[in-house]
Amino acid sequence: MSASHKITPHRVASHKIKAANEDAAPVPSSGPHTPVSNLDLEHAGKSVRQPKTQAPSAGRDAGGAAPADGETERVGGAAGPRAAAEAARTLSVPATKLRDIGEASFGSPPPMAETVHGPDDRRQITDTAAHPWRMHASLLIVARDNSQWIGTGWFIGPRTLMTAGHVIHIKNSGVPGRDGWVKSVQVMPGRNGSALPHGSVTSTSFRSVTGWTDNGDQNFDYGAIILPTDLGNTTGWFGFGAYPDADLVASTGNISGYPGDKPSGTQWYDSRKIASVDARKVYYDIDTAGGQSGSAVYRIVNGARMAFAIHAYGGAVTNSGTRINSEVYNNMVAWKAAT
Template sequence: MGDPLDESVSNGIAAEAIDEDAPETGPAPPESADTDADGGAIEAGGDGMESVEGYELPTMSTDGDEFGPESAGDEPDLTLAEYQFDIGNASFGFGPETVHGMDDRVQISAPRTANYPWRVHCSLLIKAADNSNWIGTGWFISPNVLITAGHVVNIRGSGVPGRDGWVNQIRVIPGRDGVVKPFGEAVSTKFYSVRGWTGNGDGDYDYGAIVLDEKLGSRTGWIGFGTYDDADLRRTTANISGYPGDKPSGTQWYAARTVDSVGPRKVFYDVDTAGGQSGSAVYRIKDGSRYGIAVHAYGGAVVNSGTRINRAVFANMKAWKTDNAL
């Protein structure tokens, strides 16, 4: 019998978990391993990390016919300034940032953010039930489904009247760089999580999904996800790219380090992050493809952590992707 706390719940219609183990892949690479469908580099370096000029692994403990960025337009989007605070603060209060020692993160700037894989990572602008505004991060696993943290889509224990529960809406901006929105944006009002988070507020079950009613991800691509054993994960480089609130608004930042340790429902890593990166993909590069291994959710004094994609989490992600396919 499966863990009842992994039962899928939604503000719409719940999906039924699919019990399969085969890794879900992202789009097949284009004919040239060096460029994507727009001629942008598909950047993968050694040590299982992305190839970013000037960045080295710290030593301390789709391709398809629909690709092509859109113009963000000439008019400034004044609403962007309304979203400044990490969605984690809504459930957990304001806490310390999760950069340990020297900040190893590097900025991924336009026009690079319009290239794969950077365009898979999305800035999320979240409007809660009380109409307060928050920021987070999500990542495409299909043309219209993104994965994020449970506390991004469902707020718990805020202590503010009218704030808890499912958020009202989320604006999804792929590959954002400040005011630059190379693929425009989409708005979602359909979300998923599991009973362990929405009912219990248990951090071991802090994961969820965002569903779009359009195939924005067909133009950005997506990354895969899979389940891996403990020994394999402990040898894996954890890559994280997202939209932290301690950097200029709406800018994407990347860092990577080897996984520190693993538990049945958590992956721990000393990869620098900050508030706003909740929901980011914690992913590996294996045989030239990218696979999520966890969903970034928490900071810590020594290591940060994400919800591990174990069999139950994998089954829900697979169901959310399959049942909502357009």
């Protein structure tokens, strides 16, 4: 959803994610986490075999080192010669500025930007062609009624990006012919305005869960985009894991994406300590804006960038994302393997 829509923050819960035993039988995600696809590949009672362990899924952090402090990214410096050369591929920018995909499901945001709390701490990423910024993608979304919207996604494998469920499946828009799975998403990794340093690819294959597609429940607002090419082998991808409460509330969260309140197609980054968690959500006072729906919320662990939530909502006090708990993790592993 728009990162500028308000929800009530929850208190820290005592819930703790437990890793499955290495020898335990695989259990498909069920209930509101039941995976669905716009291509009907996983629905209608067909179970998806899941991994036997919930050890964190490794990313492919090729092309650059993590910050030495293990907390926040280093931001700064102009784009290098390689980035300038790669930026030769350009996008024809729409004549009018596109709106955040969250508005399609939830309506226009309030007049006050509630998700930048106090001074705007976001910093623009200029060398978007470089690692790790190229693992984040600007999304151009075409809904069923041919309206166009913006969002953010991030790679978890060669052909798979994660995003918010409402980025790929619109609910309760009130506009005839708009609700449901979107028609297409143009994925532009490392976009910088009209420059596409790694080109783009258009997808028409999407995944989410029944908790979102059937019920529109904000606790299950997550999904995936499956590409027809191995573009992730060029960009690299994030690792991800289901972490205990104590690990998360001690972590610094990092978010980078494509907010609609900044110049079109520019990437912006911010970081801050996690405020609180519950069983299905993570809350943080990291500045975001509409258009960053679907961004990775990640930490740096032993030099690797590891996602633990999918950014989806804003609020007057804290913003929030869908927590990667055991069920979300299992679906992500299955979607990562999709071709």
